[in-house]
Amino acid sequence: MSSAGPLKQMIRQFVDEIKAISGVNECALVSTDGILIGKSFEDSLSAQSFGAMCATMIASSEAAASVVNIESPLWIVVNSQNNAIILVPAGERLLIAVTVNNDVHMEGVCAHLREIGERIGGAL
Numbered sequence: 001m002s003s004a005g006p007l008k009q010m011i012r013q014f015v016d017e018i019k020a021i022s023g024v025n026e027c028a029l030v031s032t033d034g035i036l037i038g039k040s041f042e043d044s045l046s047a048q049s050f051g052a053m054c055a056t057m058i059a060s061s062e063a064a065a066s067v068v069n070i071e072s073p074l075w076i077v078v079n080s081q082n083n084a085i086i087l088v089p090a091g092e093r094l095l096i097a098v099t100v101n102n103d104v105h106m107e108g109v110c111a112h113l114r115e116i117g118e119r120i121g122g123a124l
Contacts, residue, residue, distance in 0.1 A: 007124075010123060010124070011029060011037055011038040011124070012038065014029060014038065014116065014119075014120055014123075015027060015029060015038040015039065015040055017116060018040075018096060018098060018113065018116060019040045021098075021109060021112050021113070022104065022109075023100045023101055023103075023104030023105075023109055024098045024099070024100055024109065025083070025098070025099045025100060025101065026039075026040050026041050026098065026099045027039070027040050027096065027097065027098040027099075028040070028041065028047055028050060028051050028054070028096075028097045028098075029090065029094055029095075029096060029097075029120070030051035030052075030054055030055050030094065030095050030096075030097055031055065031093055031094055031095075032055055032058070032059065032092075032093050032094065032095065033055060034051055034052035034053075034054075034055035034056065035051070036048050036051040037094065037124075039051070050097065051097065054085070054087050054095065054097040055095065057076060057078070057087060058073075058076060058087050058089065058095050061073050061076050061087075072089070074088075074089075074110070074114060075087060075088045075110040075113065075114065076088075077106060077110070079102065080102075081102070082101065082102055083099055083100065083101055083102060084099070084100050084101075084102055084106070085097065085098070085099055085100075086098050086099075086100060086106070086109060086110060086113060088110065088113040088114055088117045089117055089121075090116070090117035090118075090120035090121050090124075091117070091118075091120060091121020091122070091124065092121065093124075094117075094120055094121065094124060095117075096113050096116065096117050096120070098113065
């Protein structure tokens with residue numbers, strides 16, 4: 001992609017596709033360095049902080065997995081009483097971060113996010 005216009009449009013389409021998954025409340029595309037690439041959040045300051053913290057969580061989980069000689073995680077879920085955060089790698093340099101209600105089928109959402117993540121990794 002040579003122009004920012006088509007790149008921004010592609011990012012927006014991925015964000016819209018992720019947001020359309022049943023149960024997803026908000027989402028962000030984040031670089032592994034914590035830079036926000038795309039988001040559905042209205043509050044950009046909160047989204048930037050969320051993105052940076054999610055990049056830290058995925059990096060830490062990958063490091064922890066490496067220490068005990070297991071593969072990198074396919075996804076990470078942070079559960080609270082009513083909601084959860086799901087993190088899914090999207091290629092080598094990006095990740096998908098979403099918030100969901102706990103009543104969703106987590107494995108189904110994660111599988112859908114992984115499929116989108118593979119396409120994002122190949123496209124961006």
